[in-house]
Amino acid sequence: EIVLTQSPGTLSLSPGERATLSCRASQSVSSSYLAWYQQKPGQAPRLLIYGASSRATGIPDRFSGSGSGTDFTLTISRLEPEDFAVYYCQQYGSSPRAFGGGTKVEIK
Amino acid sequence: EVQLVQSGAEVKKPGESLKISCKGSGYSFTSYWIGWVRQMPGKGLEWMGIIYPGDSDTRYSPSFQGQVTISADKSISTAYLQWSSLKASDTAMYYCARHLGGSGSSFPDYWGQGTLVTVSS
Numbered sequence: 001e002i003v004l005t006q007s008p009g010t011l012s013l014s015p016g017e018r019a020t021l022s023c024r025a026s027q028s029v030s031s032s033y034l035a036w037y038q039q040k041p042g043q044a045p046r047l048l049i050y051g052a053s054s055r056a057t058g059i060p061d062r063f064s065g066s067g068s069g070t071d072f073t074l075t076i077s078r079l080e081p082e083d084f085a086v087y088y089c090q091q092y093g094s095s096p097r098a099f100g101g102g103t104k105v106e107i108k
Numbered sequence: 109e110v111q112l113v114q115s116g117a118e119v120k121k122p123g124e125s126l127k128i129s130c131k132g133s134g135y136s137f138t139s140y141w142i143g144w145v146r147q148m149p150g151k152g153l154e155w156m157g158i159i160y161p162g163d164s165d166t167r168y169s170p171s172f173q174g175q176v177t178i179s180a181d182k183s184i185s186t187a188y189l190q191w192s193s194l195k196a197s198d199t200a201m202y203y204c205a206r207h208l209g210g211s212g213s214s215f216p217d218y219w220g221q222g223t224l225v226t227v228s229s
Contacts, residue, residue, distance in 0.1 A: 102152045
């Protein structure tokens with residue numbers, strides 16, 4: 001079973017700054033089957049990135065994903081006020097399709 | 109427009125049974141896997157399992173195998189999550205999610221609004 005570790009647990013940044021979120025897998029994620037989700041308080045998660053680097057429909061291009069194997073990164077180039085939320089990675093190349101523990105991006 | 113509409117919040121006692129639902133619309137319900145994700149209060153997301161409504165093929169996370177039952181009624185485009193005997197530790201928000209991709213490599217792309225299940229004596 002693949003375990004995903006996200007870091008940091010909390011990221012304190014100001015609007016306009018760049019956010020870099022890490023997701024590390026305990027084993028290689030096959031075919032870069034890794035997705036990123038955003039969740040705001042009281043809302044369902046929203047798909048941002050799949051296949052490690054493909055943006056989902058309607059996702060702004062300030063969100064980008066990269067990585068392969070065991071190390072993956074979500075980058076938000078310039079934080080907008082609506083980007084402050086919790087972000088989760090998920091691998092879907094093997095069962096169970098585990099999620100990481102999440103990174104909270106908060107306003108500094 | 110793809111929509112997943114879940115049933116309303118539930119308050120149950122330990123030992124009771126429960127079945128919550130998720131109705132899909134705006135897409136071919138029988139052509140996509142649909143699954144469930146648990147979020148305990150203040151915690152992260154946990155993938156529970158998926159079902160392919162076209163043939164009822166079902167896959168569970170080992171953590172939830174035997175603890176819940178996932179089913180679907182393709183005639184009414186609805187998926188279900190069922191417990192036979194609830195525990196206090198089942199208190200959580202449960203999300204259904206359409207999954208994009210094949211049986212071994214699908215991921216949630218559209219999510220329901222969530223169903224809050226509270227189990228308390």
